[in-house]
Amino acid sequence: MKPLRVALLGCGVVGIEVVRLLREQAADLAARVGAPLELAGIAVRRPDRVREGVDPALLTTDAEALVTRPDVDIVIEVIGGIEPARSLLLAAMKTGKSVITANKALLAEDGATLFAAAREYNADLYYEASVAGAIPLLRPLRESLVGDHVQRVLGIVNGTTNYILDQMDTHGAGFTEALEEAQALGYAEADPTADVEGFDAAAKAAILAQLAFHTPVTAADVHREGITEVTAADVAGAKEMDSVVKLLAICERIPSAGGRNGRGVSVRVYPAMIPRTHPLASVREAYNAVFVEAESAGSLMFYGAGAGGAPTASAIMGDLVAVARNLIAGTPGPVEVTYASLPVLPMGETTTRYYIELDVADEAGVLATVAEEFARNDVSIKAVRQEGLGAEAKLVVVTHRAPDAALSATVETLGRLPSVREVASVMRVEGDE
Ligand SMILES: NC(=O)C1=CN([C@@H]2O[C@H](COP(=O)(O)OP(=O)(O)OC[C@H]3O[C@@H](n4cnc5c(N)ncnc54)[C@H](O)[C@@H]3O)[C@@H](O)[C@H]2O)C=CC1
Ligand SMILES: N[C@@H](CC=O)C(=O)O
Ligand code: NA
Secondary structure (H helix, E strand, O other): OOOEEEEEEOOOHHHHHHHHHHHHOHHHHHHHHOOOEEEEEEEOOOOOOOOOOOOHHHEEOOHHHHHHOOOOOEEEEOOOOOOOHHHHHHHHHHOOOEEEEOOHHHHHHHHHHHHHHHHHOOOOEEOHHHOOOOOOOHHHHHHHOOOOOEEEEEEEOOHHHHHHHHHHHHHOOOHHHHHHHHHHOOOOOOOOHHHHOOHHHHHHHHHHHHHHHOOOOOHHHOEEOOOOOOOHHHHHHHHHOOEEEEEEEEEEEEOOOOOOOOOEEEEEEEEEEEEOOOHHHHOOOOEEEEEEEEOOOEEEEEEEEOOOHHHHHHHHHHHHHHHHHHHHHOOOOOOOOOOOOOOEOOHHHOEEEEEEEEEEOOOOOHHHHHHHHHHHOOOOEEEEEEEOOHHHOEEEEEEOOEEHHHHHHHHHHHHHOOOEEEEEEEEEEOOOO
16 A cells, blocks of 8 residues: 655654654554555754654755645644644645644634634544643544533643642642752743643643533633642642642533523633542642543543653554544544534633631631621632631631632632731632532
8 A cells, every 4th residue: 555644843852752653663553554654754943953763864944845745645743832833734734634733722722723724625633632642532522422411621731730739739849949840850841831820721721622512712711820829838728628739621511591501611720629539639740630521421531641752642643543544544534513602601600619718817706707708799608717826817718619700809808808917828629519
């Protein structure tokens, strides 16, 4: 059978592993696909750099020419960023190529343009590596669960921040110290903004929500809070609650009185406390884990390596085999459908629970004054704990579910009460009620 020719765009952490797997597994891949997979070229920025195991004759700096070459059947994009990645993928699809990308930033910002091109040119667009690296998650949502009714996707989708929070929890490390350690170990980027500010997780949440709810969701629709404000006091507070702080990506349907689809969806990323008994609490170091709750399937959990060259390349190779088989069969894979077009509701309308720790004046009536503010905002208290004496006096309040807007309004007014010296910690609470 005639070989299928593959163009690779980018040869960094992920790209170099794709080259390795294509070389080391050539015979098995050919047997699984039904035709050999051959590297036609690799677009790089610096062709003079020595790359172990890469044939220098394949390197080119002209990515535009590579993606439209008539002898290329499949294009793999592992450059990252919006441009030139978007133009290159569009040019490839326009000339009839199947494309594979790991680029969550691009998919979450302008996936609509890519999906429209895939439809228009009848091209495959696969992107399993873009969310939770090696973990098969998008294919299960796109194919295995497409006949079910997904209600919720909840998970840890950023390895760097999970590593930092895990270090803060296990060793009592501060945020800066834990970040430096993550950078030294190569988990965090030199510029870790996308990870620690939650942009990476928000992009992944947008991709997950779009697939789960058949609704257009972009990164701009996602409520995003990173972990830079998480303090050692927050982590210690969680410990006292027998909980742990995790950066969570949450995509859920917001129920309505009538209609199965609900009145919209909530898509959000923030650090939250979850009980130590919750399965997500045991996700340590840089691992990822995602829960999917669907009407008929019930709860499903996906766990594994969400980052790293080889794990991410594994997801790309899975996509590569899939699109290669589709090419041979002459049938493209599934196309994204966003027929449900549900509104993405503002964070204020989402109901959440809060943990609030207040440093208070140790005097009569403080508890009543604080409780009154909760009542005024129609927020019901689940538990209150009072600790310490004099300058050490502290009140810990855990609420029942309430609209997030009411909870944040309560925190704001509490901070202005004369008897409250400081709002020491505020954290949302997720997991079992
Ligand atoms: N590293 C990881 O653990 C994961 C990465 N991803 C995604 O995979 C993609 C690649 O990530 P990495 O390999 O980690 O990044 P990287 O920065 O190591 O590699 C990207 C490479 O692309 C090259 N490049 C940039 N512009 C180019 C251009 N115009 N033409 C040719 N080459 C160009 C860069 O010089 C660099 O070598 C990104 O979209 C990233 O979000 C997804 C999941 C996990
Ligand atoms: N920076 C990401 C890796 C890619 O998705 C992470 O830390 O999880
Ligand atoms: Na994945």
